[in-house]
Amino acid sequence: MxxxxxxxxxxxxxxxxxxxxxxxxxxxxxxxxxxxxxxxxxxxxxxxxxxxxxxxxxxxxxxxxxxxxxxxxxxxxxxxxxxxxxxxxxxxxxxxxxxxxxxxxxxxxxxxxxxxxxxxxxxxxxxxxxxxxxxxxxxxxxxxxxxxDTVQVISGLKDLVVMNTTNSEFWGYIKDKYTTLQEAYDRILATQVTARWKFSYTGRDNEPQPNWNRSYQHVRRHLLEAFAETYSYSLQQTLHAMGTRVLNNRAEVDEVRLELPNKHHFLVDLSPFDLKNENEVYYAADRMYGLIEGTVHREGVVPVIPVV
Amino acid sequence: MxxxxxxxxxxxxxxxxxxxxxxxxxxxxxxxxxxxxxxxxxxxxxxxxxxxxxxxxxxxxxxxxxxxxxxxxxxxxxxxxxxxxxxxxxxxxxxxxxxxxxxxxxxxxxxxxxxxxxxxxxxxxxxxxxxxxxxxxxxxxxxxxxxxDTVQVISGLKDLVVMNTTNSEFWGYIKDKYTTLQEAYDRILATQVTARWKFSYTGRDNEPQPNWNRSYQHVRRHLLEAFAETYSYSLQQTLHAMGTRVLNNRAEVDEVRLELPNKHHFLVDLSPFDLKNENEVYYAADRMYGLIEGTVHREGVVPVIPVV
Amino acid sequence: MxxxxxxxxxxxxxxxxxxxxxxxxxxxxxxxxxxxxxxxxxxxxxxxxxxxxxxxxxxxxxxxxxxxxxxxxxxxxxxxxxxxxxxxxxxxxxxxxxxxxxxxxxxxxxxxxxxxxxxxxxxxxxxxxxxxxxxxxxxxxxxxxxxxDTVQVISGLKDLVVMNTTNSEFWGYIKDKYTTLQEAYDRILATQVTARWKFSYTGRDNEPQPNWNRSYQHVRRHLLEAFAETYSYSLQQTLHAMGTRVLNNRAEVDEVRLELPNKHHFLVDLSPFDLKNENEVYYAADRMYGLIEGTVHREGVVPVIPVV
Amino acid sequence: MxxxxxxxxxxxxxxxxxxxxxxxxxxxxxxxxxxxxxxxxxxxxxxxxxxxxxxxxxxxxxxxxxxxxxxxxxxxxxxxxxxxxxxxxxxxxxxxxxxxxxxxxxxxxxxxxxxxxxxxxxxxxxxxxxxxxxxxxxxxxxxxxxxxDTVQVISGLKDLVVMNTTNSEFWGYIKDKYTTLQEAYDRILATQVTARWKFSYTGRDNEPQPNWNRSYQHVRRHLLEAFAETYSYSLQQTLHAMGTRVLNNRAEVDEVRLELPNKHHFLVDLSPFDLKNENEVYYAADRMYGLIEGTVHREGVVPVIPVV
Structure with a gap:
């Protein structure tokens, strides 16, 4: 056979x-x-x-x-x-x-x-x-x-749910015959972060281990801060900002991969009830959802975190 | 028909x-x-x-x-x-x-x-x-x-997971022909709290509403404190202590019902490996689990929170 | 205390x-x-x-x-x-x-x-x-x-998902200032059946037990048949037809309770793409959903299946 | 940067x-x-x-x-x-x-x-x-x-739960200082099949598409039959038999990958109750579970189904 x-x-x-x-x-x-x-x-x-x-x-x-x-x-x-x-x-x-x-x-x-x-x-x-x-x-x-004789360590987190209630826009995109989406100049941006980051540590030649716990706390903080501080024109842009923020601040990390589902919050149309919805009342949808995934890595590093 | x-x-x-x-x-x-x-x-x-x-x-x-x-x-x-x-x-x-x-x-x-x-x-x-x-x-x-013309309000919480690593015993129980459980004089006690509590508020006669948010924070705190401070001889006893703690401290509440799954943490037998497990290494089990449920209410109050 | x-x-x-x-x-x-x-x-x-x-x-x-x-x-x-x-x-x-x-x-x-x-x-x-x-x-x-010295037996099923692609209408309902729903004269009706039914069996006086397995198969079949054969003007009506069908055919059962979430299938608006959706393409929604619950019982029987 | x-x-x-x-x-x-x-x-x-x-x-x-x-x-x-x-x-x-x-x-x-x-x-x-x-x-x-200009098609199934109540053994394995498992000469073998199989179809040069639906029915049948008919000395062996069975029978498929969690059924020790458990009463465990994964492919084919 x-x-x-x-x-x-x-x-x-x-x-x-x-x-x-x-x-x-x-x-x-x-x-x-x-x-x-x-x-x-x-x-x-x-x-x-x-x-x-x-x-x-x-x-x-x-x-x-x-x-x-x-x-x-x-x-x-x-x-x-x-x-x-x-x-x-x-x-x-x-x-x-x-x-x-x-x-x-x-x-x-x-x-x-x-x-x-x-x-x-x-x-x-x-x-x-x-x-x-x-x-x-x-x-x-x-x-x-x-x-x-090589160790590879990829740390990460999942189920970190974050939301910005403003500072998010989305417009200027491709319009084709199937496009109905209205451009948005002030929308809610919410996602459930799954992040994985690879350490340069290989475990060879008595290389000392990083302080894993402290590293985790810092990476987590940088992800949150980058999410909060980025004025976003797309979730892709926010993803990139989060990945580069980690690389800029944590020398022990040389690759970051993020999976960011766009947890849509749709503005409810209240006009049938003679009410004006001034970005106040949203419907939080379960499915379908946008899913944005990407890797940022240091130049010269061969990325290894698998795409799922 | x-x-x-x-x-x-x-x-x-x-x-x-x-x-x-x-x-x-x-x-x-x-x-x-x-x-x-x-x-x-x-x-x-x-x-x-x-x-x-x-x-x-x-x-x-x-x-x-x-x-x-x-x-x-x-x-x-x-x-x-x-x-x-x-x-x-x-x-x-x-x-x-x-x-x-x-x-x-x-x-x-x-x-x-x-x-x-x-x-x-x-x-x-x-x-x-x-x-x-x-x-x-x-x-x-x-x-x-x-x-x-009556309002009935039952507030509550769920998925509050708590653990005591000591101050929990369980012994002196009925032994019948199907009993194999060993008595425990120092065990982990962990549970996922579901609590509901009924307010005496009825909404009649311009009765002012309680401060719901403040009440919630206090009840939650009393549940946690009672769990932490009770030296426990059974999860039933802890349940009772939690319920009475709320009634003792929150006049606006007249009935408390708790559902406490016993999230078993089994001591792993390390003796085959010539290791002594001094209450250090546990297996956290999913199923089956003990399930303890009970109501505590003020005297004279007819309990209304349904048994599920 | x-x-x-x-x-x-x-x-x-x-x-x-x-x-x-x-x-x-x-x-x-x-x-x-x-x-x-x-x-x-x-x-x-x-x-x-x-x-x-x-x-x-x-x-x-x-x-x-x-x-x-x-x-x-x-x-x-x-x-x-x-x-x-x-x-x-x-x-x-x-x-x-x-x-x-x-x-x-x-x-x-x-x-x-x-x-x-x-x-x-x-x-x-x-x-x-x-x-x-x-x-x-x-x-x-x-x-x-x-x-x-009494036995009470409530049998049931859950997670039975069924769908009718036609023979379902919904119109003639109350319209108030918050109503926007369009009347429907041919819609999909889908639900995930949870059913419980109580037996008249009490276990007293050497009463013989029903054939539980055969009874189950028949009740299940009657639920399915009633769902399929009922021309429906509301999910409530379908619920009632399902409950009565069981009572009409199974003497050993004297109370039926059904919980029927309305698993909404929304017709997708394809008109922006110059396509006409002739009841062909639906979006199957997760949440929110209608939830219809009800009991049907024989006259003289005191219903005991709890409302959840 | x-x-x-x-x-x-x-x-x-x-x-x-x-x-x-x-x-x-x-x-x-x-x-x-x-x-x-x-x-x-x-x-x-x-x-x-x-x-x-x-x-x-x-x-x-x-x-x-x-x-x-x-x-x-x-x-x-x-x-x-x-x-x-x-x-x-x-x-x-x-x-x-x-x-x-x-x-x-x-x-x-x-x-x-x-x-x-x-x-x-x-x-x-x-x-x-x-x-x-x-x-x-x-x-x-x-x-x-x-x-x-290439199409790659990987079909599959998941959540196919199967069980053999006999014809499964497991013995002759490595024993080290952490081994306590008893050898088994007649055990339950149960798993929840996740399978993916790649078609040789590339979509180039007007290659006709396989009959996808018929192919699916046949692959599914071969997986089930191989599971049922294999006398198993390990879940790995069953995995291999399932993969090769598909390749032997379906020319349109050139790679099969299987993920088979070993859904453990543990024989309950009834001896404390003076009962002998002759492979009759089992406890079906949730976690932990063995997880067996593997690929079988035709010679000369470069496997592409990702490891997860």
């Missing part, structure tokens, strides 16, 4: 793990969703039914939980690097050639209660009580390729 | 509305999901095909958007009262006997950017830029019954 | 269970999602932290799985009755007064392969291979109340 | 369209979800705020609906080819270089009612009444690249 087994990978997806640090009465928690995917010498597993080269997905799951105890979780990225290296380097006979770890991280904030120990108005944290921040999800994808 | 048309209602559900206030450069927004449901003299609509008594759901939708312009949206509750009264009082021939308005409200926070106008470290809000708070959703249900 | 603990209940929700019968090479499967909820003497659990009266939710889960082995699953309803009676009758000191079992059932069909044993065109089932039917979900709710 | 705008694309996503054919009383419907994405000379749109090269996403939406009227929808693939060619060939000044059309198709079946025109037992279709098939969703992705 002249059929070829092409790219293939497997692993355990969506391992939900909560790691608690109880070193003081002020507990710390990490709440992750970890997905493992391995590539390597798995032809026999597919073709012959022999599992001699198969590290079970169940074992990859166990490893995630065990590593959380053995090494702790300083950041999703550092944890992913540890796991990816392990699967490649420690699996017997080198059958795993590369490993990809994807992680979603959910943020929790501390619950505050009134400070009753003082006459002054104030509040104090409860050291073991948390409320989940339902906003954006932090993401990362780590790939370790054993053949090149 | 000896068949009876029983309870029936209809209306337009999930009208997504965003209302922008542009009175200053610091814009304000309200983001609501409004569902209308009407009861009344609709037998003919069901039985004869005559729609002479039918106010179209499309009209109820238009009314929501028009009212947002005409009256603004001070709070979801006040807006719901206006709408409910309108459908009953203004629909021709009194065919609408009662109206129920359900509203979900989504919170947006302002995006802050560095304050570049001052030498001092600080930040300033962008008056027209917002990021959606993905946490809990505020809810309310308003019913106006024209025959008794 | 003059606060009263009102209605309360608890149990394990969403126990996903698959039961396989291997009595022949033609396997049979039941795929259920079972939720348990108990009411009883649980004041101390809420008020004092004593769990002496608490049957753990974990035990209720174990019981579901054990009963699947001990008694098998003839139908969701019969299985629910067994469980509900058990929790009330067998829990020590009679602390459980009533039990509610809710079950969702997912349907699987057999995979057929070509019949290679015969020269004739045909196909044969693979006795152990199934493909899930992604259509409607069958539901039931069983409540056993030990104080009255 | 040494930043480069990399890959970028935009368009209107998730245009929900229902097309009705009323040529006889036996209506036909097509129910699609169409997403458009364009690539081309859009640098200025991103960099300068000029929209002179921007065909609005709203126009791409209008085009979808207009084309449904002008050309009808014979199949999702043929409709996608028409649209993709149009956006590239007809947009002014050739600014659109390539267009990608993704389509989801939902299946509807006819509602049957008893045949009352005959004394014989039978049923007849209602020509205008349909019930949605909630099973798998048919998918396709068409890309037309104007620079090479």
């Amino acid at each position: 002249a059929h070829v087994l092409g790219q293939n990978q497997y692993g355990k997806a969506e391992n939900r793990i909560v790691r608690v640090y109880r070193d003081s009465t002020r507990h710390e928690i990490k709440d992750l969703n970890v997905s493992v995917s391995l590539q390597g010498e798995f032809e026999d597993v597919h073709l012959t039914g022999s599992n001699a080269n198969c590290l079970p997905t169940d074992t990859t799951k166990n490893t995630v939980y065990a590593f959380a105890k053995e090494y702790g979780i300083e950041s999703a990225e550092a944890f992913g690097i540890l796991l990816a290296r392990h699967f490649v380097e420690d699996t017997e006979r080198g059958v795993v050639h590369s490993a990809r770890i994807r992680i979603e991280e959910y943020t929790w904030n501390r619950i505050k209660t009134p400070d009753n120990t003082s006459r002054f108005i104030g509040s104090e944290e409860v050291g073991h009580s948390f409320v989940r921040d339902g906003g954006e999800v932090r993401t990362c994808e780590v790939v370790y390729d054993g053949r090149t | 000896a068949h009876v048309l029983g309870q029936n209602q209809y209306g337009k559900a999930e009208n997504r509305i965003v209302r922008v206030y542009r009175d200053s450069t610091r814009h304000e927004i309200k983001d609501l999901n409004v569902s209308v449901s009407l009861q009344g003299e609709f037998e003919d609509v069901h039985l004869t095909g005559s729609n002479a008594n039918c106010l179209p759901t499309d009209t109820t939708k238009n009314t929501v958007y028009a009212f947002a312009k005409e009256y603004g949206i001070e709070s979801a509750e006040a807006f719901g009262i206006l709408l409910a009264r309108h459908f009953v009082e203004d629909t021709e021939r009194g065919v609408v006997h009662s109206a129920r308005i359900r509203i979900e409200e989504y919170t947006w926070n302002r995006i802050k950017t560095p304050d570049n106008t001052s030498r001092f470290i600080g930040s300033e809000e962008v008056g027209h830029s917002f990021v959606r708070d993905g946490g809990e959703v505020r809810t309310c249900e308003v019913v106006y019954d024209g025959r008794t | 003059a606060h009263v603990l009102g209605q309360n209940q608890y149990g394990k929700a969403e126990n996903r269970i698959v039961r396989v019968y291997r009595d022949s090479t033609r396997h049979e499967i039941k795929d259920l999602n079972v939720s348990v909820s108990l009411q009883g003497e649980f004041e101390d659990v809420h008020l004092t932290g004593s769990n002496a009266n608490c049957l753990p939710t974990d035990t209720t889960k174990n019981t579901v799985y054990a009963f699947a082995k001990e008694y098998g699953i003839e139908s969701a309803e019969a299985f629910g009755i067994l469980l509900a009676r058990h929790f009330v009758e067998d829990t020590e000191r009679g602390v459980v007064h009533s039990a509610r079992i809710r079950i969702e059932e997912y349907t699987w069909n057999r995979i057929k392969t070509p019949d290679n044993t015969s020269r004739f065109i045909g196909s044969e089932e693979v006795g152990h291979s199934f493909v899930r039917d992604g259509g409607e979900v069958r539901t039931c709710e069983v409540v056993y109340d030990g104080r009255t | 040494a930043h480069v705008l990399g890959q970028n694309q935009y368009g209107k996503a998730e245009n929900r369209i229902v097309r009705v054919y009323r040529d006889s009383t036996r209506h036909e419907i097509k129910d699609l979800n169409v997403s458009v994405s364009l690539q081309g000379e859009f640098e200025d749109v991103h960099l300068t705020g000029s929209n002179a090269n921007c065909l609005p996403t709203d126009t791409t939406k209008n085009t979808v609906y207009a084309f449904a009227k002008e050309y009808g929808i014979e199949s999702a693939e043929a409709f996608g080819i028409l649209l993709a060619r149009h956006f590239v060939e007809d947009t002014e000044r050739g600014v659109v270089h390539s267009a990608r059309i993704r389509i989801e198709e939902y299946t509807w079946n006819r509602i049957k009612t008893p045949d009352n025109t005959s004394r014989f037992i039978g049923s007849e279709e209602v020509g205008h009444s349909f019930v949605r098939d909630g099973g798998e969703v048919r998918t396709c992705e068409v890309v037309y690249d104007g620079r090479t």
Whole structure:
């Protein structure tokens, strides 16, 4: 049979793990969703039914939980690097050639209660009580390729929903026979940001790791600020401004990709009711929606973040 | 045919509305999901095909958007009262006997950017830029019954996810032949709070409306504080503490109902790997889950919040 | 504290269970999602932290799985009755007064392969291979109340999506100042049926159980046929026709409740493109949607299916 | 600024369209979800705020609906080819270089009612009444690249959930220090199939289009049959069998990619209740899950279906 087994990978997806640090009465928690995917010498597993080269997905799951105890979780990225290296380097006979770890991280904030120990108005944290921040999800994808001894780290976020109530126009576009859209000189611009950014870090030659957590906070801030401060003539322009803002400010990042659905807010026609809608009342639509996607990268860098 | 048309209602559900206030450069927004449901003299609509008594759901939708312009949206509750009264009082021939308005409200926070106008470290809000708070959703249900001229307001929240990493035990329960659960003297307690609370407000005799927004903030705070401060021997006990905390502190509320799924965090058995799990590594499960529901109300009050 | 603990209940929700019968090479499967909820003497659990009266939710889960082995699953309803009676009758000191079992059932069909044993065109089932039917979900709710020794069974379905491409009109309705809807003399009528129907069965005095599975198939068929055959002047009218059709044909049912969202299909205006849309091209909208709900019951029967 | 705008694309996503054919009383419907994405000379749109090269996403939406009227929808693939060619060939000044059309198709079946025109037992279709098939969703992705005048068609399906209750083993795998999985000699194998397959069709030189609808039915059947008939030693092996089965039987397809989550069914331990679970009672888990992905292609074909 002249059929070829092409790219293939497997692993355990969506391992939900909560790691608690109880070193003081002020507990710390990490709440992750970890997905493992391995590539390597798995032809026999597919073709012959022999599992001699198969590290079970169940074992990859166990490893995630065990590593959380053995090494702790300083950041999703550092944890992913540890796991990816392990699967490649420690699996017997080198059958795993590369490993990809994807992680979603959910943020929790501390619950505050009134400070009753003082006459002054104030509040104090409860050291073991948390409320989940339902906003954006932090993401990362780590790939370790054993053949090149290279780590690739793409961090990101999703479900960050933002809105500008003004400073957005859209006009001067192509008109063809199917165009009915009216030009807009003051519209709402809203989107749900999915962003991924690649680090120049490769993990070779004892290169020190970036401070992943601090980097994340800064990139997130720059994305928000660029969105808020850009006077927009198209969502494409805003996308570009957001990507370049990150590159301009974060040397550790060399590629940014953004997916920005245009969450349409349509002005409701109130004229049948003798009311004038002065950009006050909008219908927030679900579907269909514009979808704007693009990459900005440093000159000379070969972009690697996949188009989806 | 000896068949009876029983309870029936209809209306337009999930009208997504965003209302922008542009009175200053610091814009304000309200983001609501409004569902209308009407009861009344609709037998003919069901039985004869005559729609002479039918106010179209499309009209109820238009009314929501028009009212947002005409009256603004001070709070979801006040807006719901206006709408409910309108459908009953203004629909021709009194065919609408009662109206129920359900509203979900989504919170947006302002995006802050560095304050570049001052030498001092600080930040300033962008008056027209917002990021959606993905946490809990505020809810309310308003019913106006024209025959008794009574308004009933049930406010609430959902999707408020909270966790205590200690101060939770569970033991001393019934053991029968199907019991395998080990007693726990220090466990994680996590839940996704759905809460509803009824106001004593009836809208009769020019009774002034409570400050709905301030009331909401306080009830939410008391729920969080009671969750954080209760040393728990069961999720039922925590539920009761949360409900009574609200009643003890908010005179305008006379009934509280809570639905608390027990979001299980299972301690992972690391002993096969020669590791000791000292309440550090948990598996966060999706399903199945415990579900604890209960009502707390003032003495003499007839509870009305429905069991679901 | 003059606060009263009102209605309360608890149990394990969403126990996903698959039961396989291997009595022949033609396997049979039941795929259920079972939720348990108990009411009883649980004041101390809420008020004092004593769990002496608490049957753990974990035990209720174990019981579901054990009963699947001990008694098998003839139908969701019969299985629910067994469980509900058990929790009330067998829990020590009679602390459980009533039990509610809710079950969702997912349907699987057999995979057929070509019949290679015969020269004739045909196909044969693979006795152990199934493909899930992604259509409607069958539901039931069983409540056993030990104080009255009464079983109440409400069966149902959800997610049954149906469409008529003609034979639907809507006109002659109330017009007020907020009405803009055009009358329609030939529209698409589509809805996603949620139906619940109550059986007259009470379980007292050795009353034999209905054939739950056959009853379900017939009720489902009558709902579909009534939807298809009714020339509709409103979705309310269609709802009523569906409910009465069931009552007319199934003596074991004495109350039917339907929730019918009007899944709007809007005719697209193609006139800007010099095209005439002769009821051919529609936009299928997500939200907002009309929502029509109603009960039909036999005369003399007190309706009990709750309004949601 | 040494930043480069990399890959970028935009368009209107998730245009929900229902097309009705009323040529006889036996209506036909097509129910699609169409997403458009364009690539081309859009640098200025991103960099300068000029929209002179921007065909609005709203126009791409209008085009979808207009084309449904002008050309009808014979199949999702043929409709996608028409649209993709149009956006590239007809947009002014050739600014659109390539267009990608993704389509989801939902299946509807006819509602049957008893045949009352005959004394014989039978049923007849209602020509205008349909019930949605909630099973798998048919998918396709068409890309037309104007620079090479090449069409690429990848068809597929998702949400096809299948289960074998026997004929599945898993043993002989790598054991390392994190392995706890017990070998299985008779387990349930269940998965939710996502499949994509590429056609050799390129659209050049008046190449006739395959019969897309017939091809789809056959590929789907071969996937199901291969799943049912394969005695499995791993899900990887089943994946490979499914892919090769399609290639062996469908000459028009030259690459198949499958994503197969292992929907774990765990045998419940009933021994604490003195019950023996003879492969009868399973817990169907949600997360975590194994995820097996792989490509099978003809020798000499360069695989193009992206890894996700």
